[in-house]
Amino acid sequence: MLHKSRIGYTKADAYIRVMASRKIIHVDMDAFFASVEQRDNPDLRGKPVAVGGSSRRGVVAAASYEARAFGVKSAMPSSRAAKLCPDLIFVKSRFEAYREASAIIRDIFARYTDLVQPLSLDEAYLDVTHDTLGIGSAVKIAKYIRADIWDETQLTASAGVSYNKFIAKLASDQNKPNGICVILPDQGADFVASLPVRRFRGVGPRTAEKMARLGIESGADLRTKDEAWLAAHFGSFGGYLHRAARGIDDRPVNANRRRKSVGGERTYSQDKREESDIRAALDEIIDKVWDRIDHNKARGRTVVLKARYADFTTLTRSKSLPRLVKDKTEFGEIGHAMMDQLLPAPMGFRLLGMTLSGLEQDGDQAGIEPAGNRATAQLSLFEE
Numbered sequence: 519m520l521h522k523s524r525i526g527y528t529k530a531d532a533y534i535r536v537m538a539s540r541k542i543i544h545v546d547m548d549a550f551f552a553s554v555e556q557r558d559n560p561d562l563r564g565k566p567v568a569v570g571g572s573s574r575r576g577v578v579a580a581a582s583y584e585a586r587a588f589g590v591k592s593a594m595p596s597s598r599a600a601k602l603c604p605d606l607i608f609v610k611s612r613f614e615a616y617r618e619a620s621a622i623i624r625d626i627f628a629r630y631t632d633l634v635q636p637l638s639l640d641e642a643y644l645d646v647t648h649d650t651l652g653i654g655s656a657v658k659i660a661k662y663i664r665a666d667i668w669d670e671t672q673l674t675a676s677a678g679v680s681y682n683k684f685i686a687k688l689a690s691d692q693n694k695p696n697g698i699c700v701i702l703p704d705q706g707a708d709f710v711a712s713l714p715v716r717r718f719r720g721v722g723p724r725t726a727e728k729m730a731r732l733g734i735e736s737g738a739d740l741r742t743k744d745e746a747w748l749a750a751h752f753g754s755f756g757g758y759l760h761r762a763a764r765g766i767d768d769r770p771v772n773a774n775r776r777r778k779s780v781g782g783e784r785t786y787s788q789d790k791r792e793e794s795d796i797r798a799a800l801d802e803i804i805d806k807v808w809d810r811i812d813h814n815k816a817r818g819r820t821v822v823l824k825a826r827y828a829d830f831t832t833l834t835r836s837k838s839l840p841r842l843v844k845d846k847t848e849f850g851e852i853g854h855a856m857m858d859q860l861l862p863a864p865m866g867f868r869l870l871g872m873t874l875s876g877l878e879q880d881g882d883q884a885g886i887e888p889a890g891n892r893a894t895a896q897l898s899l900f901e902e
């Protein structure tokens with residue numbers, strides 16, 4: 519146990535008294551697409567399975583835990599996955615089945631609270647501070663939800679139970695698959711201190727590298743830095759890092775958010791293979807989408823890159839900043855950085871797209887979303 523007085527956490531202490539009375543659950547399905555495939559085809563159970571790339575030239579969208587033991591993971595070229603795991607079984611994705619399972623888990627969440635914020639097909643935050651069913655504790659509610667999910671979908675989910683979204687999400691990952699992790703208010707700061715910084719939302723490989731150069735590997739290292747130092751090195755990201763290192767996150771669970779996103783995509787008559795062509799194509803999309811964003815006065819903190827390969831395997835990459843995306847330059851840089859993760863591509867791209875979303879992902883923070891933000895449907899900017 520750390521001596522708080524030595525580090526001087528008066529603000530954090532006050533926070534624990536005032537804000538830490540909330541009860542937040544983060545639920546995330548285990549190896550979601552791959553688990554649905556294993557459920558629906560008993561031959562796949564207990565075996566290494568990759569969903570997505572049906573051909574040897576494809577790309578992995580989701581990997582079963584048996585496959586992950588060999589190092590197989592999302593966005594990896596199927597050829598590399600097959601080398602890592604010679605017995606890997608490739609299956610095509612079936613979005614209808616994933617959507618159906620997703621609808622069932624959302625129904626289950628709604629039984630326990632009205633305050634549900636879905637983040638994607640397979641995960642959501644729930645605010646169960648008000649125990650409307652009189653169940654007795656948030657931990658019990660999380661257990662019931664995991665049991666309901668198993669009974670009604672024959673799929674497993676992991677859950678994190680804590681006093682804010684930041685920690686609940688970290689916690690749901692802690693005992694995956696099929697696990698639960700409870701972090702109480704007085705454990706939050708120590709839990710965060712024990713984690714590598716790359717587990718923090720918004721800290722991607724590049725930021726993690728920069729932190730490593732500055733001697734920051736863990737949450738504990740981060741906690742030794744004051745706000746001014748963090749602002750000097752990480753700009754406006756610094757404030758978030760300062761709070762995160764102390765386990766502080768006041769964002770509410772936003773139920774019934776309208777989708778607010780602006781984006782565009784383009785299908786190419788000839789697949790884009792060369793990196794220079796891919797980069798130029800992405801720049802064109804960035805220009806057009808940003809024009810649209812400007813026109814709509816849209817703001818957001820989540821940038822999504824969509825890429826469809828020649829074999830129709832479609833991947834999305836998304837990055838959420840702890841604040842709004844500033845300008846086109848930043849929007850473009852994030853898009854290209856996400857593209858870095860997909861290159862070299864095992865085959866050409868037939869479609870590329872970019873989206874800026876405001877509240878759609880784990881996005882909003884009270885007070886920083888401009889009033890003029892208008893909900894806009896995903897627009898197709900290009901037609902061929």
Ligand code: DCP
Pocket residue numbers: 546547548549550551552579580581592593640641694695832833834835
């Ligand atoms: N997915 C995707 N493209 C990505 C990442 C994920 O299409 N770049 C899909 C496949 C996953 C599903 O979304 O099955 C859920 O994503 P998660 O990140 O929650 O990953 P999993 O559920 O597969 O595994 P985990 O047990 O780590 O949550």
Ligand code: MG
Pocket residue numbers: 546547548549550640641
């Ligand atoms: Mg998942």
